[in-house]
Amino acid sequence: MSKSIMISYLSTSLDGGTSEKRLTKWRPNPGVATASEPPIDRLILLYEKRDEALATLVEEDAKRMRSDFDVQLIEMPLSPPSLNATYMTLLRFANDFQFDRAHRYYLNITTCTPIQLMCFCTLAATDRWPVRLVECLDAKTDDLASKVELIDPDLSRYDAILNQYPLGNAAGIEVLKGNIVTHNNAYNEMVVNIQATVLRSRSPILLTGPSGSGKTAMARRVHQVRARSNLVVERFVEVNCIALKDISAMSALFGHKDGALIGFTGSAKGELRFAHEGILFLDNIDELGLSEQAVLLQVMEDKLVTPLGSRAPVKCDFQLIAASNKNLHELVKKGQFRIDLLARLSTWEFRMPSLRDRPEDIESNLAHEIRKSTNQLPDDQRFSAKALKQYLAFATSDEALWTANFRDLSASVERMITRSVDGVISEVIVDTEIHTLRAKWRAPGASGHLEAERTTSSSSDKSATVDYVSIVLPAHELNLFEQNQLNYVIGMALTSNSYADLSRRIYGEDAGTNPAQKSRSYLIGYGLNLEMIKATVKALGDRAIERGDENF
Template sequence: MKKKLVVIGFVGSQLDNGRGSARWEKWRPTVALAQQEDVLIDRIELLYNGSFGPVARQVKEDIATVSPHTLVNTHDVPISDAWDFEDVYSRLFDFAHSYPFDPDKEDYWIHITTGTHVVQICMFLMTEARYLPGCLLQTAPPRRQGPGSPGSYTLIDLDLSRYDQIAQRYSAVQKEGVAFLKSGIATRNPRFNLMIDEIEHVAVRSRAPMLLMGPTGAGKSFLARRVFELKKARHQLDGSFVEINCATLHGDGAGSTLFGHVKGAFTGAAADRPGLLRTAHKGLLFLDEIGELGMDEQAMLLKAVEEKRFLPMGGDHEVKSDFQLIAGTNRDLAQEVAAGRFREDLYARINLWTYALPGLTGRPEDIEPNLDYLLAQFGAEHGALVRFNKEAREHFMRFAVSPEARWSGNFRDLSASVTRMATLAESGRITTAVASAEIERLQRQWRTLAPSPPGGHILEETMGAEAAARLDLFDRLQLQAVLEVCRQSKSMSDAGRKLFAVSRESKAKPNDADRLRKYLARFDLEWDHIAS
């Protein structure tokens, strides 16, 4: 069954206007549509506003004369100012929302020759967004005016995939974006390449939060900055790239660093501080190790991401900041939510676009292209070309992709390794001797960083080997974990907040420091001794 053809357009207050028999001697775009010999229009939805109702009715009568088959419906669209973008777009949106489109039975042409320039732009945008589901239609007058000359018409289908040259240009730009995110490194891991393809696609089409998961050194910070630079080059961001590792934030300083504070908010707050979220306005904020944030900061961050506003510490007035968020973590946040250490609502908000960046051992085929990239980078920075000789390269690569290579620091380890070898290279040539020495250095480094047995050195250092040996395995493991948190904290209160982050929420007046002091006393330990 052939579909009906429906044209939607505004009456032209000047172009469609005309009085008396002389009007048939001028080109009138809407009437001319019904005069096209090769087109049979079933229906015209003719929009007008306010005082132009008489023009619309005259056009309707004239179309009935030249094309009795064509039905014309007139619609009074209450636009106050046809040059006001917001007014025009909102009224057109209301029309599109209420109109009973039936694409299965009807084809729609959106006529953009008539109306103000603002009207034409809004019709284009509505069609591009598929609120008006059809093709754009442009009409043009005949080269020579005369009675019965309908001029010409052109259809513009916004499905760009149908235009070979445009599709090729878009494909080339997309490939350039992917190469930019990878810094031109010809990575070979199929899963990684597919992931970067999708990240490029999302980065240029969305401002929603991203979550980058992966071990330390997997490249989360590097990728976040490349996403920012890609969006900046496309003029999608006007602000700056702002980065903070949340593991470095503790106590009152965490809230102040992120959300800012007003003068006098706490001891030492001698002046107002804007905070990183405000600094990232119209830019991109990368919160690395977001799982390290406290529950209070998580709640404030959720409000800032959802509502683009928040309260600085000690402030009575909310401030606004419109930023895009990329979060990084080496933890499994789903498990953190289950354990009560991460807010479920914040996790749901940042979990729209989540990507797991594999470590270097998960991408062995990418070690070699990254090796070449790092050597080239070293050469550019130092003004000297550095290369492996054939035997040295083969020797190092055999080790690099073997199970013996732990790459516990991932790309940071590889970068440091290349820097050392390039620095020691004589006359710009990395020899087998240099490569062998570097392999031994890496093996020693990884042996040193191997995990200690349960309840290892920190217990002996803190309470003595004899006392540690008398502990049950249960107490040994628990105390080991507590001491590690204490060693990484600035104060007893800071350590207590981390250790009792969940249970403290149910207490009206939590005293984290006192709870920690009593626990340590069970083992005859004091904070000052641990801290020292």
């Protein structure tokens, strides 16, 4: 049955009073109980912890005025001082509250602060809060009812307030750029878009781009900007997924109870729980196994994590920033990355440009690298005028490949500072460094990597039509993507001598330093192992031969 529900903040002044006199005067929130146009079935009263006693008193008074009136008290965080923080607090409430579209919701702005009012107008206009804005006024009736009046949600009426609290500013832009002057138009535009995103959204952010292009630095700066705007109160948790191996990856990310893992003593909280109400940065997310990807997606959607060996989920709410220097869409096609996780991650996707794509920014980044050099001897570090001109001419030329991007630049500066005499980088030192970089970039690269990715076993083509998944998992409920992916892996497993062999055939050079665990972890995610697969398929094949079935 559809109900009319009023959402309202508690006002310590308008709703206040503890003596009996309070029962003889009009107060906006208790008065909602006897409002008649429209009649309200339930009041959702938002209050801060310090005002809990008053909120309880208002609830009692409202029910005294109307016995069948329903009041729901919801504690809210302390009112943040900025528009950014207030907006994100209210947006998070909407996500957690889960409005029921079958009901009619009204939002009382009478007891709001100016900042809350601006946020509510925006949230209502964009339907993120499916409410109609109203004012609760004194109806001047004997039953002390509130008069509910609809208001015009035209945002232009509140431009003056909005201009006092702009979303984003020059200081935030400088933080995201590392306080480095940049001239590349595409990069500057991307930074502006990143700032607008992090100040208005808690959805995941995916940073892509070549290795060394600054993805990790950008993730750290995003946390700084959100912290400066009071949008995040907890830590920045950084995890390099390359370091996560086998079953310990599950424990490292999601935690475990004591005794859940053989060889591990004690319990572990897990990185995701450490990032609760903060930012979790997963670098090289493409290195996560499919099982870990599936659990991560579930945690992101449910905001709950269940440690290994436990049946009790724990609240875990964080903003995720993920980074990868690989083409995740191609990995999806090869069955190495979950398409549903990629869809969730790429709500906001930004590609960090390579250093070669930003030649006009090399000089300012060069100066930055000199300032932050770890080599503090000598204290004064600078180029001679001719040496600087010589280095920049080479650094911005087509000959400069910058294959490792800013890592190459940082290492180059470190070498020149170390070789400098009396803190001055001379033309001779620059000439030596240019020869060093040329030799480095002429060295054998990773050009064979793409060929390895294309390498597959032709033996799997012959059996591609066999539904192995239904053989080893007859009661499965996998979607078509997962089924095809697992079917391919099982077909490869049948002719693999070991887990390491299977990983190398599936992942090529991406099998990593411990290839056996990569395929083992994948199969464990489906309750399978190599021996079980071979035995199950062989047994069915033997029975097919006995029946004379040549199609198996």
